[in-house]
Amino acid sequence: GQQLNQSPQSMFIQEGEDVSMNCTSSSIFNTWLWYKQDPGEGPVLLIALYKAGELTSNGRLTAQFGITRKDSFLNISASIPSDVGIYFCAGQLRGYGGSQGNLIFGKGTKLSVKP
Amino acid sequence: KAGVTQTPRYLIKTRGQQVTLSCSPISGHRSVSWYQQTPGQGLQFLFEYFSETQRNKGNFPGRFSGRQFSNSRSEMNVSTLELGDSALYLCASTKGTAKNYNEQFFGPGTRLTVL
Numbered sequence: 001g002q003q004l005n006q007s008p009q010s011m012f013i014q015e016g017e018d019v020s021m022n023c024t025s026s027s028i029f030n031t032w033l034w035y036k037q038d039p040g041e042g043p044v045l046l047i048a049l050y051k052a053g054e055l056t057s058n059g060r061l062t063a064q065f066g067i068t069r070k071d072s073f074l075n076i077s078a079s080i081p082s083d084v085g086i087y088f089c090a091g092q093l094r095g096y097g098g099s100q101g102n103l104i105f106g107k108g109t110k111l112s113v114k115p
Numbered sequence: 116k117a118g119v120t121q122t123p124r125y126l127i128k129t130r131g132q133q134v135t136l137s138c139s140p141i142s143g144h145r146s147v148s149w150y151q152q153t154p155g156q157g158l159q160f161l162f163e164y165f166s167e168t169q170r171n172k173g174n175f176p177g178r179f180s181g182r183q184f185s186n187s188r189s190e191m192n193v194s195t196l197e198l199g200d201s202a203l204y205l206c207a208s209t210k211g212t213a214k215n216y217n218e219q220f221f222g223p224g225t226r227l228t229v230l
Contacts, residue, residue, distance in 0.1 A: 033216055042119070042205050042221030043158075088158065102171040103148075105158035 006089050006106025012114040013079045021109040022073040023089035031092040032065050032072040033103065038085050046087075047074070079111075086110050117141065119208045119222035127228045133194040136225045138206035140187050144218075146170075146211025147189040149181060152203040152224070161204075164189050165211045193227075201229045 006023045013019055023032070031050055035043035047058050049065035049072060056063055063074045072091070076083055089106040120139040128134050140147050148171075149161040160173040164183035181191040193200055203226050209219040 031216070040223065042207075042223050044221070045216055045219060048216040090158075102160050102163060102173070103150075103158075104160070105150075107157045 004089055004091060004104055004106040006109055008109055009107065010110040010112065012112050013083065014114045015080060017079050019076040019079050019083070019111065020073060021087060021089075022071060023091070023106045024071040025091065025104075026070065027093055028069045029072075029091035029093055030069070032063070033090040033092075034061075034063050034072070034074045035088045035090060036085050037088065037108075043088055081113060084111050084113055119206060119220050121204075121206055121222040121225050123225060124223065125226045125228075127230060128196050129230050130196055130198060132196050133192060134196060134227060135190055135192045136204055136227070138189045138191075138208075138222060140189070140206075140208030141220060144208040144210050145187050146209045147183060147187065148207045148209075149189070149191050150205045150207065151175075152205055153201075158205070161191065196229045198229050200227065202227060 004023045004025050033048050034046045036046055037043040046061055047056050047063040049056055049063060052065055052069045053067050054065040060077045065072055072089055086108045088108045090103040092103055122137045138147055146165045148163040150158050151161055152158045161175055161179055162169055162181050163171040167183045178194045183189045203224040205221050205224045207219055207221045
């Protein structure tokens with residue numbers, strides 16, 4: 001089936017550092033989404049992107065919809081302890097515009113605090 | 116505003132049994148999507164219901180089924196349970212009438228363990 005390659009799989013952060021993660025695919029997407037999931041909870045939407053080239057911010061978070069429509073990145077600036085968690089990218093393939101389901105998810109990037 | 120409710124939160128079953136999970140979406144939302152989350156496969160789309168009709172279906176065997184009631188509440192059923200069905204089952208609630216993921220909310224999930 002379709003896959004999203006999300007990297008890195010995990011990373012350690014120190015408070016104040018900037019963080020970057022990205023997702024790539026061989027398929028074209030018409031929507032890119034970024035979520036954060038904390039233990040015992042469902043994913044929470046951070047940023048939604050609907051147009052190629054779109055750059056959107058949500059506080060310290062910035063995400064972009066790649067021009068080729070096959071990739072997206074998420075940046076977190078000046079990280080704080082509560083940023084720890086698992087971040088997922090998700091996309092909806094071109095052709096599913098009439099639906100809000102059928103999302104394809106990356107495997108996640110786990111952010112942890114540097115010991 | 117009440118969030119998405121999933122019941123039960125935890126469930127233990129044995130192989131061969133069947134199970135029914137429930138999802139109550141946010142009031143006014145007419146679309147419910149179901150996802151299976153496992154450590155190995157990540158989040159995978161099961162199906163989406165809108166106004167009591169299945170709008171999309173993921174690549175799962177026929178043992179997985181669902182339905183939606185007139186009040187938008189949704190149930191999913193898994194028959195003849197297998198060990199590999201152990202997972203966190205998440206439902207997502209949206210209005211379903213426009214492609215606006217900012218109105219999409221996930222429930223906390225049902226943790227199913229198959230012994």
